[in-house]
Amino acid sequence: MPIIDVRNLGKTYRTIEKEGGVKGAVKALFRPQYREKVAVHDLNFQIDAGEIVGYIGVNGAGKSTTIKMLTGILYPTTGSISVLGHDPQRERVANARNIGVVFGQRSQLWWDLALIESLNLVANIYEVEPSRYKQLLSHFAEVLELDEILKTPIRSMSLGQKMRAELAATFIHEPKVVYLDEPTIGLDVMVKQRIREFIKDYNQTHNTTVMLTTHDLGDIEQLCSRVIIIDAGSKVYDGPLNAIKQQFGKFRTITFETNQPIVSVNLPPACEQLNLSEFSLEVRFDRSQISASQVANAVMQQLDVADFTLNEPDLESIIKHLYQNPTAYNEVGARG
Amino acid sequence: MDKLYYRLRTYRSVVGMNIKEILAYNFWFWSQVGAHILLTIAYISFWKALYSERDSIAGLDMQQTLTYIILARIVMPLVQWGYTQEFGFWIREGTISSELLRPVDFQERIYIGHLTRTFVSLAQQLIVVGSLALFVFKISLPTDPLVWLSFLISLLLGCSILFCFDWIFGCIAFYSTEVWGLQVVRGSVLLLFSGVLLPLTMLPTALQTIAKWLPFAQSVSVPVSILSGMTPLSNLGSIWLQQLAWLSVMFILSRLMFNFSVRKITVQGG
Numbered sequence: 001m002p003i004i005d006v007r008n009l010g011k012t013y014r015t016i017e018k019e020g021g022v023k024g025a026v027k028a029l030f031r032p033q034y035r036e037k038v039a040v041h042d043l044n045f046q047i048d049a050g051e052i053v054g055y056i057g058v059n060g061a062g063k064s065t066t067i068k069m070l071t072g073i074l075y076p077t078t079g080s081i082s083v084l085g086h087d088p089q090r091e092r093v094a095n096a097r098n099i100g101v102v103f104g105q106r107s108q109l110w111w112d113l114a115l116i117e118s119l120n121l122v123a124n125i126y127e128v129e130p131s132r133y134k135q136l137l138s139h140f141a142e143v144l145e146l147d148e149i150l151k152t153p154i155r156s157m158s159l160g161q162k163m164r165a166e167l168a169a170t171f172i173h174e175p176k177v178v179y180l181d182e183p184t185i186g187l188d189v190m191v192k193q194r195i196r197e198f199i200k201d202y203n204q205t206h207n208t209t210v211m212l213t214t215h216d217l218g219d220i221e222q223l224c225s226r227v228i229i230i231d232a233g234s235k236v237y238d239g240p241l242n243a244i245k246q247q248f249g250k251f252r253t254i255t256f257e258t259n260q261p262i263v264s265v266n267l268p269p270a271c272e273q274l275n276l277s278e279f280s281l282e283v284r285f286d287r288s289q290i291s292a293s294q295v296a297n298a299v300m301q302q303l304d305v306a307d308f309t310l311n312e313p314d315l316e317s318i319i320k321h322l323y324q325n326p327t328a329y330n331e332v333g334a335r336g
Numbered sequence: 337m338d339k340l341y342y343r344l345r346t347y348r349s350v351v352g353m354n355i356k357e358i359l360a361y362n363f364w365f366w367s368q369v370g371a372h373i374l375l376t377i378a379y380i381s382f383w384k385a386l387y388s389e390r391d392s393i394a395g396l397d398m399q400q401t402l403t404y405i406i407l408a409r410i411v412m413p414l415v416q417w418g419y420t421q422e423f424g425f426w427i428r429e430g431t432i433s434s435e436l437l438r439p440v441d442f443q444e445r446i447y448i449g450h451l452t453r454t455f456v457s458l459a460q461q462l463i464v465v466g467s468l469a470l471f472v473f474k475i476s477l478p479t480d481p482l483v484w485l486s487f488l489i490s491l492l493l494g495c496s497i498l499f500c501f502d503w504i505f506g507c508i509a510f511y512s513t514e515v516w517g518l519q520v521v522r523g524s525v526l527l528l529f530s531g532v533l534l535p536l537t538m539l540p541t542a543l544q545t546i547a548k549w550l551p552f553a554q555s556v557s558v559p560v561s562i563l564s565g566m567t568p569l570s571n572l573g574s575i576w577l578q579q580l581a582w583l584s585v586m587f588i589l590s591r592l593m594f595n596f597s598v599r600k601i602t603v604q605g606g
Contacts, residue, residue: 071433072436073432096436096438099437101434103433103434106433108434110353110357112356112361113360117353120349121350124346124348125440127338
C-alpha cells in the first residue's frame with residue numbers, strides 16, 4: 001500500500017497576457033487575454049513508506065508545482081492525490097498533521113522571533129507532547145548544532161543557520177512524510193553534508209518517507225535510491241538511480257592534450273567527439289564495444305599526444321546528457 | 337480535553353509572540369506614540385476653534401464633542417490598517433503557503449494575534465492620549481466601571497466585525513495583485529464612516545444612512561458613543577444584538593470568501 005499515490009495529476013495555470021506599453025496595459029484591463037500554461041501533465045507515481053525519492057528536472061519543469069499540490073496548498077486541475085489516505089486539498093488540516101515541508105527558498109519561521117519561540121509555537125500547533133518535545137529539542141540541538149542559535153531571531157541568522165532551524169521546525173512533530181524543496185540551495189559543503197546526514201539518519205530511524213527536489217546531484221547520490229525525472233510537466237523517468245548509472249556508466253571519456261595544434265582526427269567506431277579545441281580533444285566511447293587502450297592507440301597514431309586522462313562518468317554529466325537529449329530517456333527505459 | 341489543552345497552549349504562544357513582535361520594533365512603538373500626541377493636539381485645537389463661534393453643533397456641546405473625539409482617537413489605531421496589505425504580502429511572498437501548511441485554522445490564529453495587538457494598542461493609547469486629555473486639556477473621561485466594561489464588550493464585538501470584514505476585503509488580493517489601491521479606498525471610507533473624524537450625528541442624513549450599512553461604525557462610533565455617554569446604557573441590549581447580528585453575517589461571509597478564494601492561490605516562484 002503506497003503512502004503517496006498520485007494519479008493522472010495535472011495543473012494548468014491561467015495567466016493574463018499583456019501586450020507591451022501603456023496601450024497594452026489598458027487593453028488588458030478591459031479585455032484581458034488569457035493564456036493557459038500546462039505546468040504538470042498526466043502525472044502518475046506511487047511512493048512507499050520509508051523511501052527517499054529524488055524528484056528532479058530543469059527549472060520550470062513542474063517540480064515545485066507538484067510538491068505544492070502534494071502538500072495541499074495548490075489545487076490540481078485534474079487527477080487525484082492521496083497521502084496517507086488523505087486528500088491533501090479536501091482534508092488540508094488532517095494532512096498537515098502528517099507532513100513536514102521545507103521550501104529552501106522560503107522560511108516558515110517567524111522572522112522577528114528567536115528560534116526557540118518559533119519551535120515552541122510549532123510544537124504547540126502540532127500538539128507535540130511536552131516531554132517528547134523536550135527530548136526531540138535536545139536531540140536536534142545536538143545533531144543540528146542549534147545551541148548557539150536557539151535565542152537568535154531568524155532575521156539575524158546566516159543561510160546555513162536558517163536551514164538548520166528550518167529542519168528542526170519541520171521535523172519537531174515527527175512527520176511521516178517530508179517534502180524537501182531544494183533544501184541545500186546556496187549552502188556551503190559543510191552545511192550540506194550535515195543536512196544530508198540529518199535527513200538520512202532521520203529516515204533510517206523513523207522510516208519517514210522523503211520526497212526531495214534538488215539541483216544538487218550530491219543530494220541525490222547520497223540520499224536517494226529512486227529518482228523521478230520530470231520534463232516540461234511530464235514524467236520521463238521513474239526508477240532506481242542505479243539503472244541510470246549503469247546504462248550511462250558504460251560511457252567513459254578520454255581527454256587528450258597535444259603538443260601540436262589538432263587539424264583533424266578520425267575516431268574509431270563507438271566513439272564520439274565531445275569537445276575539440278586547438279590543443280585538446282575529448283572523446284566519449286562505449287566501453288562495452290571498445291576499450292580505452294584501443295581508443296588511445298587510435299588517437300595517438302594520428303596526433304602528437306602530450307598527456308591524456310580517462311574519466312569515469314559522474315551523475316552530473318549523466319543528468320546533463322539526459323536533460324539535453326530527451327530521447328536518451330528511452331535508453332534507460334522510462335517507466336510510464 | 338487534550339485538544340482544548342493544546343489549543344489554549346497554541347493561543348498562549350500566539351499572544352506572547354504578537355506582544356514580542358510589537359516590542360521587537362522599539363522605534364515603531366515610540367514613533368507611533370509621538371504621532372498620536374501630535375494628532376490629538378491637532379484634533380482638539382481644530383474642534384476648539386470650531387466651537388469658539390457657537391455653543392453647539394448637531395446638538396452636541398463642546399465638552400461632549402471633545403470627549404467623543406478624544407475617545408475616538410484612542411480607538412483609531414485599533415482599526416486603522418485592516419488586512420489588505422497583509423494579504424498582499426502573504427500572497428506575494430508566498431508566506432500563505434507556510435501558513436496553510438499548519439494544522440490549525442488560519443483565520444482563527446490570525447484573529448487571536450489581531451486581538452492581542454488590538455488590546456496592546458488600546459493600552460498604549462489609553463496611557464498616552466488619555467493622560468494628555470486628562471492633564472493637558474482637562475477633559476474628563478468616564479469613571480463608572482460599568483461604562484468601561486460595556487465599552488470594552490462593544491469594542492470587542494466591533495473589532496471582530498471589522499476583522500471579518502477586512503478578511504473578506506483582504507481576499508480580493510487573491511484576485512488582484514495590487515493591494516495599495518484597495519488599502520487607500522478602505523482608509524478613506526473608514527475615516528468618514530467610522531466616526532473617527534467626527535461624531536456620525538454631525539453627518540448629513542444620507543451619509544448617516546450609508547454609515548449605518550457599513551461595518552466601520554460598529555468598531556468606532558458605537559463603542560465610543562457608549563463611553564462618551566452619547567448612548568445611554570439602557571440601549572445596550574439592542575446595540576449588542578445588532579453587533580452580534582453584524583458579526584454572524586460577516587463571520588459566515590468571511591469563511592465562505594476565504595475558502596472560495598484560497599483555491600485561486602498561485603504561489604510565486606520555484
